[in-house]
Amino acid sequence: MIASRSPIVRLAIQAASPLAIMIGAFVLFAGHNQPGGGFAAGLLFGAVVVLRTVAGLQRPEHAIGFLAWGGVIVCVCALAPLLWGEPLLNQVVIEGTVPVLGKVKSGSALPFDIGVTLIVVGLILSLLDGLGATDLSQDAQRTSRVRRAEIDVRTGESSGQDDA
């Protein structure tokens, strides 16, 4: 759709995705002390996924994997303390000094947050699936490939497959 009409949008999204993912990762890890956290990071990743869908770029196809891994991680984080006789969902804080980064403080809340992130991404993927966006992005990929092929024919040089 948009991608087939506007190469600018397409390229912009393509260029912005890695940045957005880095910001998402930052938001996830920084969330314990600064604004952010699992939900926010999941939404950021989700926004990337939605934008790439609109632009017909490659993106994760299936929600189930995200949901399953997120669910497993969250449940393990919730239940693991029981093995050591601690109450459900008890948090352990670990502190240590790491080269380059310096003093690092983290805890079992981090994997819990990662699980939440995965679930949110899974939810957004499933919403896209529900809107029939999977076909949409495939269509878009097909059209854009056709267009580039046309351009290739006209200019006489190969641009290769850079969808990934």
Added chain:
Amino acid sequence: MIWALLAAHVVVAAAVPAFAQRAGGRASLWLAGAPMAATAIWAWTQLGTTTTTSVGVEWVTGLDLEFAFRVDAMGAMLAVLVSGIGALVCVYASGYFSASAVGVGRFAATLLAFSTAMLGLVWAETVWTLFVFWELTSVTSFLLVGFKNTDPVARTAARRALVITASGGLVLLAGFVLFVDAAGSARITDLTALSGGQATAAGVLVIIAAATKSAQVPFHVWLPGAMAAPTPVSAYLHSATMVKAGVILIALLAPALRDTDAWKPLGLTFGIITIVWGAIGALRHVDAKLILAWGTVSQLGLLVTLLAVGTGKATFAAISILVAHAVFKAALFMVVGDIDVRTGTRDINQLHGLARSMPIAFVVSVLAGASMAGVPPMVGFPAKEAAVEAVLGLSGFDQFIVGLGVLGGSVLTVAYTVRLLLGVFSPAGTGHEPTEVAPRRWAMSGPEIVLGAASLLGFVFLTWMTDVVVRPASVLVQQSSEVYSLIRWPGLKDAFVISCIIIALGVVLGWLLHRRRVLDGPIPRGAYGVDLGIDSIVVLARRVAATVQHGSLPAYLATTVLVLLAAITPFYAEVDFDVLYRWDNATQAALVVLVVAASIAATIIRTRLAAAMVLGAVGFGVAGLFFGQGAPDLVLTQLLVETVIVVGFVVGLGALRRRFPAVSRPWLAWRIIASLCVGLVVAVALAASASDRTGTPPIEELTEGAVNEGGGNNVVNVILTDIRALDTLGEVVVLIVVALGIVALAKIRRDEEASGLDAHPIDESDDERLLTEDVTT
């Protein structure tokens, strides 16, 4: 050891299906039998123990919830029966199923899972543990009864069994709540005799729950139907396990609840009616398996009666019969399954002269049948003697009513045993050819021989049976039963004379009924009645759902708005206008103008994409307001949510028309009213909550907790991941469920499109479809 055995059960049960795919169904049955055999051997070494081994982990400290097991003499005895017969059933099933049978791996896994549940039930130390395993037996037996899941009869029977036994489970839960409250402890090992109204109610509920599981009239209707299961299942469920669960429950709780007012009368009512009605049922049927099933009902009635009587002798007799019944009934079911497999029928009218062609089955049947009828030299004889003596030990009305049930039931038991044996094994009369028989399968004959011999050996080693098996267990239920023994040869006392009369009357009755051939069994009206009840509940549920879930979006919205309006009525008075002020700074005013303007614009704009953008503007404006309040986390989340929603709209709009369809005037008015109502509700709710602050804000406590315990400076995130992590866990579970639902719905739609059954095609030309369908019409 207890943990190791239970863990072995669970691990092997999980591994069996995969193993079955590589090694085949029969091998998987042997694998499934291994943990059962190990348990039986270990439990055998614990027989007659005077100590109690308990293990447990505390599950929730404050609620006194404990996941605990105990093995005492009773637990060991029952485990030998449950696991020992279970292992034999596994061997038997490996012969019962043909090599080409499908789903045997599933069968083996389910059988082992059921056995695990049953083992947990007999070893449970707290009533809560017992309850969990009680329910697990209901569920796993449902899977076993419905094993032939393509057969509607089996499915209906399984559903019936589940509904009845699971309803009993609910009753049991209520009973346990009352019981634990009255007793002050959930442990089974330290019971004290209770009395009073609450204990009486608990007793009534426990007896009713036991009656559903142990197939007491009128809850017995599920048991004959459960014969739709493969015969190994019947041999297991209806001898040593499932149906005994109720009896075991009564035995375990009898020390505490025996003295309550309703315990004995209710137990006797259930028991005595069941003895007689079950035995009559056994005499009316022509299917050998159904004869045994109804016989089981009758025997369960006997057990409940004896336990309800509760004297030392009666308890002793009950435990003896419980053991004897498990052994002989398993053997008889196995023989019937053997006959079914090798001749193709279980109808006693069509079976003739099997004594000659199936000698092993014949001998085993005679041994087990004699034990069932209470004929020496079988272990069933001294057990039944004990029951008769228990009756003689009573007096007055009790003796009359219990005697009527026990003695009358015994006569009928002898009669249906004789009728069954004559019907199946007697030489073919004139005009009947002996039934053709397929070759012997040793995997089936072996367990039959073991169990048939066990009935005999129990009588040979009667002293051991008394001292090691029955009495130590019986003493745990009723201390005064320690003086009794199983007696091999009682001499010409009253009880023996009565036994002789019982056997004589029974043989004559059985022979007469054998001569007067019945062509077809009675119609199971009770079972059909239950099915009708279940069906009508389903129909009612469908109607209610169709009425409430009508699918009209405007009507749902209207309902929501009306409920909200009603819900906030008490809060109008709470609003304190003094706490409301204009703004913190003028930027907020600008943002509010933006939000309000965008909101109004969203209602006017006719282009869908533009409306989505304007809605996005509302969201971003609200994010700005959050920022003004100093809530960066909210801002971040709000911005991201709005972004995803707007882009999501763009994705979704691709499938819709460019512009909103026209709206008729009355509809427009209604929508404006509804919108204003929502606004009113939110405004009043917010104002009221801001007006009525009584406690101190928890901000300081939370901040301190976040930094010191959660180890984070972002209080919001620490609340989410640590302080209120359980809430977050619940929320993400909801998210997962919602997402899975969406995926499933999307898949259904894709499948329908793929198969050309597309009911709602999405394309530009189709104007009247999609989200606005209801609004336009």
